[in-house]
Amino acid sequence: MAPSMMASGRHNTVLLLVVVATLPVTTLLLWFNYAAVVLAAQRSRLSLRKQKATWPKTALITGTGTAFGLNLARALNEEGYRVVGADVVVRDSLSIAKRSRAISKHYSLPVSAIQNAEYIARRILVVVKREGVGLWIDCSQNLPLRTIATTRTELQEKGACACIAADATSIQQLENREAFLDFLRERSLPAPEVHQVRSRSDIHNVLNHSQGKKQYMLTSPARAKPFDSSTLLPRRSLSQTYHEVSLVKVNANSPMLLQEYADPARTYECFAIVVQGVVRFFGAGQNAEFAGGNVHQDSALWQAMRAYTDAIARELGQGFSSHLTLTFGVIERVSQAGVESKLLPLKGAYQPNPAFVLPVGKSSDLVQAYVSVSQLATNGKSSLAIRETTMTTPSTTHKHLTRQRYFLLEDIANLFIDPCIGFLRRRTSLGQVLTSIVTMLHRLLFWDEAYYDFWDPVPAFWQYSVVFAWTALFASSPCKLARSTSESCRGSYQA
Known part of the structure; x- marks a missing residue:
């Protein structure tokens, strides 16, 4: 087993133990939260329910399991919308947005059918007609791009509602990184250089043409990612560059990519x-x-x-x-x-x-x-x-597009568990550990967690903890949970 996989396994095990150890405290705090909501907002909740009956505007959000989708549902609910949610879930009982007060009704999309674009489109069309939806907003992370485009086409042909989602006409422009860069070059927009090299002489020709003013990353097509750190060229000296290129195995039948590098x-x-x-x-x-x-x-x-x-x-x-x-x-x-x-x-x-x-x-x-x-x-x-x-x-x-909220369990892992393990292994100083702990305590004090909201304490922190720990322990990515057969779970939208 690789060292990185062993370290990840230990990290997940420690995180699971932390979650289990804090469950009694978090459950008690959650009950206090519910009591405060009931006592302080009982009258306003009753008037709010009467107001909801007269709300003519209904919005459907797919991807309410994400922090963005859940908080958007809460905001639209405050704005006067009746919000209907839908998301792909492994188990219906583990849906983190199903019991949110901001979502009047939640629909679970079957994991086994996310590749069936026509089925998902018909399923969402039924929801739109049944709930009287006037606006569909897609915030999902694990629905394939083709499924989203097919759903939007179906809704537009039926004249069902307005859509904020990818359409069939433009999905080809961002289908992958190569298509995205071709789209930019065809329209004379600035784009990073990408050269296919079939020999070492091709590499030297590109480097000589740039005259040392540009840096390139040499990668194979299978690893052509924006931040891939395979081989950075040119090196500090000409001899180091020639030595590095001489070690590269280039096959004329399978060209490599020499792409402009950004830090x-x-x-x-x-x-x-x-x-x-x-x-x-x-x-x-x-x-x-x-x-x-x-x-x-x-x-x-x-x-x-x-x-x-x-x-x-x-x-x-x-x-x-x-x-x-x-x-x-x-x-x-x-x-x-x-x-x-x-x-x-x-x-x-x-x-x-x-x-x-x-x-x-x-x-x-x-x-x-x-x-x-x-x-x-x-x-x-x-x-x-x-x-x-x-x-x-x-x-x-x-003005700012920064991560203004945080994920509590990730912070526990990144700001407490990892620094302490690093200190025990003498890889992290005591000052760095204390700084990380102070940062975590500061965030706990002001409590701006991504999923948690005091007036809408759902998903319950207990449920959130169990789901997060279960995911971290038994699955390495949301794609594996969904048993997707392609890279469309998180990467299908990205070029």
């Missing part, structure tokens, strides 16, 4: 809601996977990402209405005039990145963007009229 520590992510080819909401921030810093709205970097996103939205056409998540890399080049920064797109996706948990409160710009989509659709306007309205109305923006 993963300097990657940024932007998220947009696009309606009829126009950006209605835009937010940008540093990639939370590596740093998670802010990008100021008046900075040149923010403006460049916004302009690039607007250009892609226009090129996708008037029929495109969906989420759009883009990851950018920043490449610095030294010239006589100074240091020049170049922004390059690395990948794209049609769904919100699960690493970001956006602030989706009632008054947030994000929720208002969704509400505007529903209002435009219910007014009975044509596609051209909707586009003219969105063109004359300035799109909303969010």
Whole structure:
């Protein structure tokens, strides 16, 4: 067994023991939470139920099991929507959003049928007609892209409701990384260089043409990922570069890829809601996977990402209405005039990145963007009229797109278990351990957990803990839980 797999197994076992040890305390706190909700909000809940009976607006959210989908359901519920949820679950009893007060009714999609696009489309169409849905928002992470596109086509042909989801016309543009880059180059948009090399001389030709101003990553087509660290070229000296290239085994029948490299520590992510080819909401921030810093709205970097996103939205056409998540890399080049920064797109996706948990409160710009989509659709306007309205109305923006909420059990693992194990193995200093623990305690004090909400304490922390521990112990990814036969569980949306 590989050392990394053994370490992951020990990590999951320790995490499971922590969850089991804290279950009595968390269960007691949960009961206190429920008691406080009942005592403090009984009258408001009764009036709210009477108000719900008169709510004419209904929204369907697929992917309510994600933190983004669950918090969006809560925000739309506060905005005056009746929210219907749907998600793919392994076991119906483990659905984390099924008992949320913000979701009036929840439907479970069978795991065994997620590859059957026609079946899922008919199933969602039945839900839309039965519940009187006027707006469908797709926030799912494990439905294949073809299934989402087929469902949207079915809903549009029936005139069932407005849709914020990937469509069949544009899915080919972000089907994979190669298609995404080809789409950018065909429209003269900046894109990273990718060369197919069939011999060592091809590698040297590309490196000589760049004259040392660019860095490239040499990978096989099977490992052609934006942050793959296979072979970075050129090296510090010419002799080191020639030595590294001489060790590479290049087959003319199976060419390798030499792609322009961007430092993963300097990657940024932007998220947009696009309606009829126009950006209605835009937010940008540093990639939370590596740093998670802010990008100021008046900075040149923010403006460049916004302009690039607007250009892609226009090129996708008037029929495109969906989420759009883009990851950018920043490449610095030294010239006589100074240091020049170049922004390059690395990948794209049609769904919100699960690493970001956006602030989706009632008054947030994000929720208002969704509400505007529903209002435009219910007014009975044509596609051209909707586009003219969105063109004359300035799109909303969010200054920061950072991970403003956290996942408690992940923090326990990353800020407590891992540092303590590292300290026992003399890999981490005592100061680093104390800093991590203080950070965790600070987050516990202000309690801004991604799934938990005081007025809607569902999913129950007890249930959340059991589900998380069970998943970590017996499965390595959501795709394995769903027994998907392709890479579409998390990667099908991503280019």
